[in-house]
Amino acid sequence: MQTLDSPSVPVAAHRAPFDGRLFRRVLGLFPTGVTIVTTWDADGQPVGATVSSFNSVSLDPPLVLFSLARNMACCEAFAAGGPLAIHVLGEAQEDLSNRFARGGADKWADLAYGAGEHGAPLLDGTLATFECRPYAQYPGGDHTIFVAEVKQLRFRDGSPLVFSAGGYRRLAEQEVCT
Numbered sequence: 001m002q003t004l005d006s007p008s009v010p011v012a013a014h015r016a017p018f019d020g021r022l023f024r025r026v027l028g029l030f031p032t033g034v035t036i037v038t039t040w041d042a043d044g045q046p047v048g049a050t051v052s053s054f055n056s057v058s059l060d061p062p063l064v065l066f067s068l069a070r071n072m073a074c075c076e077a078f079a080a081g082g083p084l085a086i087h088v089l090g091e092a093q094e095d096l097s098n099r100f101a102r103g104g105a106d107k108w109a110d111l112a113y114g115a116g117e118h119g120a121p122l123l124d125g126t127l128a129t130f131e132c133r134p135y136a137q138y139p140g141g142d143h144t145i146f147v148a149e150v151k152q153l154r155f156r157d158g159s160p161l162v163f164s165a166g167g168y169r170r171l172a173e174q175e176v177c178t
């Protein structure tokens with residue numbers, strides 16, 4: 001049996017503390033989709049950020065999670081606990097991802113959006129949208145972990161945008177059969 005002590009290929013091992021660059025590089029070996037999370041700030045303006053830390057949590061009740069850097073400008077707005085939405089981006093939405101990843105910029109300029117049935121700001125044209133109510137939040141080091149309860153789903157046909165090894169990818173057409 002192969003164990004971690006006798007790997008068949010050489011593996012570089014690094015114990016903590018390791019530098020952030022290396023940590024991010026190894027995390028990048030786990031591909032994710034790309035989402036934009038949105039809510040309103042205290043002045044009633046829409047805020048949002050590109051997020052790849054999205055994941056499913058529970059089926060009953062339907063829960064999902066994502067984490068936001070505590071120093072991110074819009075983190076406070078999410079912590080305030082208003083309605084929020086999570087938009088899954090399609091493969092052609094790299095530009096939208098970059099727009100919502102830029103700190104300080106007016107992310108919403110000339111963008112079509114409206115309020116959803118559950119009150120969160122909704123972006124037009126994304127692959128899927130989870131309209132949510134906040135459920136719980138937890139400290140997670142320099143991030144806050146937000147758990148949200150999904151109240152409504154919207155989706156359309158299409159392929160997702162993928163983020164891996166620090167860059168955007170598309171899924172290959174060929175399926176892997178088992």
Ligand SMILES: Cc1cc2nc3c(=O)[nH]c(=O)nc-3n(C[C@H](O)[C@H](O)[C@H](O)COP(=O)(O)O)c2cc1C
Nearest residue numbers: 049050051052053068069072073074100101103104
């Ligand atoms: C593909 C991608 C995924 C990201 N995922 C996260 C994430 O999961 N959590 C996070 O805090 N920041 C993430 N970021 C960085 C934020 O999008 C960025 O810091 C944020 O939009 C800055 O917004 P602000 O103006 O509110 O400070 C990601 C950026 C990219 C390009």
